Amino acid sequence: MTEFIVPLISLILLEVILGIDNIIFISILSDKLPDHQRNKLRYWGLGLAMIMRLILLTVIAWILKLDNTLFTLFEVDFSGKGLILISGGLFLIYKSTKEIYHKTEISMEDEAPSVPKKSSFKRLLSEVIILDIVFSIDSIITAVGMVKELWIMYTAVVITVIIMLFASKPISNFIRKHPSFKVLALCFLMMIGVALIAEGFHVEIPKGYIYFSMAFAFLVDIIQMKTLNENTKKD
Secondary structure, three states, rough: HHHHHHHHHHHHHHHHHHHOOOHHHHHHOOOOOOOOHHHHHHHHHHHHHHHHHHHHOOOOOHHHHOOOOOEEOOOOOOOHHHHHHHHHHHHHHHHHHHHHHHHHHHHHHOOOOOOOOOOOHHHHHHHHHHHHHHHHHHHHHHHHHOOOOOHHHHHHHHHHHHHHHHHHHHHHHHHHHHHHHHOOOOOOOHHHHHHHHHOOOOOOOHHHHHHHHHHHHHHHHHHHHHHHHHHHOOO
């Protein structure tokens, strides 16, 4: 029994860590929608992520072929997985840069606080689906490298998405209440985009370094926020 429980728990923990990127991206996009549609986007986005992962597990043989070299350019081998990661990384960098620009430069141009323009639910959902595909393929290939039993992968995917569903709303509310953390989250997504592109070019950047850096920046931001609040109370 232990030989099944330990891999299952390990895979769930890994999938949850990898799913943080997905949660942050969906949380930032949902902020563009009216209140009554925000939960809908989170549920649809994470629900589709689970469906994609389960479907990909059924065609696991095809997924594994994505690691095969398609062509070589400037002595760099490009596989199907690599091209998907590069495309997803570029998309993440583009979206993060655009959101940071709108959050900082555009809002500073107006004297009065600007009300964010509400976006189309279908357009935002399509953007979520694009990232779901990238993260799902990366997640499934990682899962295959950790365990061999297919039922463990299915169980881990379902449990992970359930955890993400419960975690998505508190994370989304926290980011909405604290604008500085939204910029931090966008910088985190930009770093993930760079890591995806690097991985597509066979340059491995340990995700642990990225998560540790962002956790440290998050801690510094919390300390700064509490210090400012205390100074405000004293004044």
